[in-house]
Amino acid sequence: MPELLLELLSEEIPARMQTRAAEDLVRLVGEALTPLNPRAATGFSGPRRIALTLTLDAVVPGTTIAERGPREGAPDKALDGFTRKHGVTRDDLVLEGGFWVLNRTVPPVEAATRIAEVLPPLLRRFPWPKSMRWGQGSAFTWVRPLRRILCLLDGQVVDFTLADGEDNGHGLCADRFSEGHRFTAPAPFAPDSAAAWQAGLRDRQVLADAAERRTLIAEGVARLAAEEGLSVAADPGLVDEVAGLTEWPVPFLGRIDAAFMDLPAEVMQVSMRVNQRYFALRNDDGGAAPRFAFVANLLPADGGALTIAGNERVLRARFADARHFWDLDRSRTLASRVPALDAVVFHAALGSQGARVARIVRLAGLLAPMVGADPAHAERAALLAKADLTTGMVGEFPELQGVMGAYYARHDDEAADVAQAVAEHYMPRGQTDGVPTAPVSIAVALADKIDSLTAFFAAGEKPGGSGDPYALRRAALGVIRIIRENALRLDLVRLFVLASESLPGELANAPDLELLPAFVAERLRVQLRAEGARHDILAAISSGNADSDITRLLARTEALAAMLATDDGRNLLAATKRAANILRIEDRKDGPHDGAPDPVLYEQDEERDLANALLETIPAVEAAIAGERFEDAMRAAAGLRPVLDRFFEAVTVNADRADLRLNRLRLLANLRRMTVLIADFSQIEG
Secondary structure: OOEEEEEEEEOOOOHHHHHHHHHHHHHHHHHHOHHHOOEEEEEEEOOOEEEEEEEOOOEEOOEEEEEEEEEOOOOHHHHHHHHHHHOOOHHHEEEEOOEEEEEEEEOOEEHHHHHHHHHHHHHHOOOOOOOEOOOOOOOOOEOOOEEEEEEEEOOEEOOOEOOEOOEOHHHOEEEOOEEOOOOOOOOEEOOOOHHHHHHHHHHOOOOOOHHHHHHHHHHHHHHHHHHOOOEEOOOHHHHHHHHOOOOOOEEEEEEOOHHHOOOOHHHHHHHHHHHHOOEEEEOOOOOEEEEEEEEEOOOOOOOOHHHHHHHHHHHHHHHHHHHHHHHHHOOOOOHHHHHHHHHOEEEOOOEEHHHHHHHHHHHHHHHHHHHOOOHHHHHHHHHHOOHHHHOHHHHHOHHHOOHHHHHHHHHOOOOHHHHHHHHHOOOOOOOOOOOOOOHHHHHHHHHHHHHHHHHHHHOOOOOEOOEOOOOHHHHHHHHHHHHHHOOOOOOHHHHHHHHHOOOOHHHHHOHHHHHHHHHHHHHHHHHHHHHOOOHHHHHHHHOOOOOOOHHHHHHHHHHHHHHHOOHHHHHHHHHHHHHHHHHHHHHHHHOOOOOOOOHHHOOOHHHHHHHHHHHHHHHHHHHHHHOOOHHHHHHHHHOOHHHHHHHHHHOOOOOOOHHHHHHHHHHHHHHHHHHHHHOOHHHOOO
């Protein structure tokens, strides 16, 4: 099986684009070479190159293709048109099954020929998020100027060029050369296999495998930190980014001047990460350590002394800027910044950030007693929650909004739970982020997210397809997680109504507001599906049910799922679906078959047993659901299983006598009314 090696060497590729580019290269080349049965494809990415290796067949086998033409006896014009289209004569056609057929032989194609055919157009349409033109004479674009194309099939160059007619393709042609590290080994070298290519790059201070670079960076920084009795602040994204910036990563530690150690740890970490791609280190107690880690792109001749000193000098300048913002921001109280939010536009239809804060303050005050929070503290926290948007620190580092507000609130001697709520009201920021658990924090976080949902839906900005510019799906999931993880009992529909009452003008009655409960319900089903839970059961319970208490709905879902996991539950589900199917068919004929069945018309014991069981079960289920004893309700329903089994085994529902048939259908309708109290069983899978 021949081995294909393709490397595209360019100027520096942005780190955020490298992994996706390698994946796209593997996918597109694999699709283009499908006739050669490509397999064992591996992608590589780095600061200056994307590449792939794979194995494939040596040849595309020849085939015979039958092209069916006009019917026998068709007009001559039709036959002439068919032959002209395919460039053949009538003598080349044969009659098969009443049609003229052209049997064409497609000769075999060598792998190198196929590769040379498909790669130039593939590279010309390569899907970089952003690309650029350079030089003259070519419209070919790449993420950065492309310098070399290495393409080998079993060690032999696959000859092709990017030139296309008068477009010179920057003179780029496939050859056998690669290059090592830009500074330590820039001279070309000629590998003869994928293994030799990787080994040759390694000998020239380039690690082609991004995963290997990530591991070396993470483990190397952690090892240096451990030698100092420190740990690395977790930041997988930074590891990935640095792996995309370095070909030969060499970790080092530097020192932080003691004069900056009173800065907030978050400020230090964000400043180091955003400005310099440095790693923050922590002491045993979790506090900021007076050291930082960074990764060089080569091993300096002096062992790194000059490199460390230079990075320490740069960091001092960065921290001096942070110190300026820190001191300047604290010269004013956080509360004094609130009026400035009136000049910050939130949304053209929704007014300023100041108007938004007023809505959140009102809603947080209403929510506070529902979640056990002090209304005055909730309103105060909501008032201050967005004030740090006007500070210099958040202007420089938007990632710190909320965090800096909490620091400034503590500096102003605000109540502890108020400052905590300012810090936590954005939570959860993502799937791995925690949720607020303090009552005041919960009230403000919910108020913030519910206001976003109602305001943007009212303004006609609901998500569509994959688009969600205002992160409303994330806001809905945040509301769901806060409620679930704190076991809150809240009526979401009522909260949406309360929030909408503060919206400007006619937006309070915008039609899209009616879509909010279904939107949140769908997000809940998505979350349950991601957790591997029975989202179909939640859908069944929610069907025709106006309950918007997420905690209660999930309790009912868990109770029904537990019942359906038993033999009685599974058999009850099957029996009720059977009853529903019978009723659906018969109702179309002469239904609905409502009304109480007549006991006088019961002819079989199985009818009487089911009727008596329903007389006992329906009140028991109703009472249990009303008392939120959902497990009791499910147990009562599951108790119907044996009498239902016997009923369907012994009783013919569609009896010949019309009065018996009607009575038995009414009995099944009673069963359906009972199951609807629990869920719409037709939506449950299985």
